Amino acid sequence: MSFVLYMIGFLLFLAGVAWGASVAGVPSLYIGIGALILLGVGIFSAVGRTRSKDPS
Template sequence: MSFALYMLGFLVFIAGVIWACVVAGVPQLYIMIGAVILLGIGILSAVSRTRAKDPPVPRD
């Protein structure tokens, strides 16, 4: 899976969480803090899941 596709899915997830928080009446400051934290988690997990594996080192 590509990094862009993974991040697109995670952004849709964050948008859904933000929408639910707005409907629930959560203050905007807390929504923004949560969104930034989720975005950081999304970037970290996308990089770790889509990173190419290092090729094996040939033995002599």
């Protein structure tokens, strides 16, 4: 799976979570903080899953 495809999917997931939180009445400051944390986790996991394995 390519990095760009993984990140597009994760950004869609993040947008859905942020929208759901805003509908639930969570303050926008907390939504922003949570979104930044989840974005960092998403980048780390995307890099880990899509990087090529080093030869032995």
